[in-house]
Amino acid sequence: MHQVKSYAKINLFLYVTERAPSGYHELLMLMSCIELHDKLTVEFDQSEITVICDHPDVPENESNLVFKAVSIFFSSLTCKTGYLNRQGIRVTIEKNIPVGAGLGGGSSNAAAVLKVMNHYYGQPFSPQELMTIAFKIGADIPFFIDARTSIVKGFGEQICPIGALSDLPESILLFYPGVAASTAEVYKNLDLGLTKQIKFNINSLLKTSGNNKMSDIDGIMHNDLEISACALYPEIGQFRKELIESVPQKIMMTGSGSTFFALFDDYIKAKHCYEALAKRWNKTGKRVFMTSFVV
Numbered sequence: 001m002h003q004v005k006s007y008a009k010i011n012l013f014l015y016v017t018e019r020a021p022s023g024y025h026e027l028l029m030l031m032s033c034i035e036l037h038d039k040l041t042v043e044f045d046q047s048e049i050t051v052i053c054d055h056p057d058v059p060e061n062e063s064n065l066v067f068k069a070v071s072i073f074f075s076s077l078t079c080k081t082g083y084l085n086r087q088g089i090r091v092t093i094e095k096n097i098p099v100g101a102g103l104g105g106g107s108s109n110a111a112a113v114l115k116v117m118n119h120y121y122g123q124p125f126s127p128q129e130l131m132t133i134a135f136k137i138g139a140d141i142p143f144f145i146d147a148r149t150s151i152v153k154g155f156g157e158q159i160c161p162i163g164a165l166s167d168l169p170e171s172i173l174l175f176y177p178g179v180a181a182s183t184a185e186v187y188k189n190l191d192l193g194l195t196k197q198i199k200f201n202i203n204s205l206l207k208t209s210g211n212n213k214m215s216d217i218d219g220i221m222h223n224d225l226e227i228s229a230c231a232l233y234p235e236i237g238q239f240r241k242e243l244i245e246s247v248p249q250k251i252m253m254t255g256s257g258s259t260f261f262a263l264f265d266d267y268i269k270a271k272h273c274y275e276a277l278a279k280r281w282n283k284t285g286k287r288v289f290m291t292s293f294v295v
């Protein structure tokens with residue numbers, strides 16, 4: 001039995017640069033894993049593929065991203081070795097990451113399973129090969145294979161780790177409005193005329209050799225999908241307004257929403273904000289989480 005943590009991510013910036021003829025969007029993003037995580041238990045040598053999760057919004061059938069990851073891993077293994085692998089596997093997901101929240105929960109689960117399987121079967125795939133397999137399941141999954149703070153380009157498949165950021169904030173607060181956002185719908189609703197022109201040169205701003213500071217990205221933290229998500233889901237737009245009035249820090253949406261986050265240099269300030277909102281939102285669907293970057 002293998003137990004692994006499957007971390008959530010936040011997008012520290014997310015710029016949409018183009019819409020491709022396929023309908024997919026070219027992106028320039030900075031992504032980091034945060035301590036909030038699901039717990040996965042993986043059991044090998046089973047008679048079939050089984051996914052178990054007691055969260056009401058997470059399917060336990062073939063549409064679960066974990067199920068897709070297991071299937072594609074076995075078929076890729078068969079292609080590579082010529083040996084038909086008929087083994088099953090059972091994955092139990094303990095969900096702590098809100099679902100449909102822009103925190104990449106399902107994508108992280110899928111990547112975690114791909115990595116555990118690759119380890120169990122003797123590393124048949126290089127990390128690069130595993131990322132290629134991952135991208136066939138979902139755009140966010142390749143990032144989680146390496147899971148280090150990275151500039152992510154293309155549709156999500158070009159990953160450039162930039163090393164750990166220094167001067168990291170003490171705490172991150174996540175604010176979940178109690179409603180999920182559909183990634184496909186948020187992209188579809190995006191007005192490219194409202195996206196921000198990129199006025200910085202990523203190569204001169206952030207070094208892939210490391211030594212990057214949090215302050216280097218302070219001024220360019222932005223999410224082009226925020227306007228679309230707020231317009232598409234009035235509850236999310238309303239929630240954003242509530243946060244602007246209640247949170248002293250700059251707030252920003254992660255991914256395609258629905259979660260917002262704020263970075264705090266001061267732990268006590270973060271704790272006060274966390275406690276006030278946890279009390280106000282008690283017995284509502286809204287939730288606040290206190291977390292930090294994975295270092």
Ligand SMILES: C[C@](O)(CO)[C@H](O)COP(=O)(O)OP(=O)(O)OC[C@H]1O[C@@H](n2ccc(N)nc2=O)[C@H](O)[C@@H]1O
Nearest residue numbers: 023024025107138139140141155156183184187255256
């Ligand atoms: C918003 C982000 O989370 C930012 O990290 C990702 O871009 C979305 O990644 P994801 O949830 O893994 O997305 P997928 O499950 O691959 O795609 C869901 C839908 O989002 C849209 N999509 C996704 C990625 C991308 N670069 N352009 C898109 O337009 C497509 O309509 C697609 O059908």
Ligand SMILES: Nc1ncnc2c1ncn2[C@@H]1O[C@H](COP(=O)(O)OP(=O)(O)OP(=O)(O)O)[C@@H](O)[C@H]1O
Nearest residue numbers: 057064065099100101102103104105106140183255
């Ligand atoms: N293992 C899984 N965990 C969570 N959701 C899953 C999983 N497998 C499939 N799903 C489905 O995927 C959808 C999106 O879930 P997820 O929590 O990954 O969204 P997200 O965090 O917004 O993703 P992203 O930030 O990558 O767009 C939900 O409708 C959910 O039912």
